[in-house]
Amino acid sequence: MRKLIYGMNLSLDGYIAAADGDLGWSEPSDELFQWWLEQERAIELFLYGRRLWETMSYWQTGDQQPGATPAEIEFARNWRDTPKVLFSSTTIDEVDRNTRVVTRDAIAEITRLKAEDGGPMRVGGATLAGAAMRAGLVDEYEIVTHPVLVGDGTPFFTTLDSRVKLDLVETRTFPGGVVLTRYARS
Secondary structure, three states: OOOEEEEEEEEOOOEEEEOOOOOHHHOOOHHHHHHHHHHHHOOOEEEEEHHHHHHHHHHHOHHHOOOOOHHHHHHHHHHHHOOEEEEOOOOOOOOOOOEEEEOOOHHHHHHHHHHOOOOOEEEEOHHHHHHHHHOOOOOEEEEEEEOOOOOOEEEOOOOOOOOOOEEEEEEEEEHHHEEEEEEEEO
């Protein structure tokens, strides 16, 4: 059975994006970017909601951008090479070669994918991850908290139907007061 991980950068008040969609407050240090790269290398399948997939599609050509660092080049290559499932109820005109679009029941598909043999999967996108959390499918949370309050926006956590007990697995600090807390479902 595969492990499902939900992890993102978030503000101290719990948002993954400000109300206007701004993500500039979560600009990673080189050390944090390298940590994210190491995490992403371990993932065998990315599960994205449409909006996050559109944001992450930058990495389709991220290694070709002027001034791209070696870590950004490697991140882009890894992102392109890793299989992805895009969950969308709207028509998507174009996806990369490693992306499969699913328009039917996301929870049924994630449940099916989790039951397969294989390495870890990462779910991304607040709506998709929220549905996976409510269905009890998320095994681990990687919370990278930035010392900023954005006031409103897209929350990391969604309303749940019941309490979920978690165990602290790891903590780590990064430059700029950024803190990683990683939890596994008990």
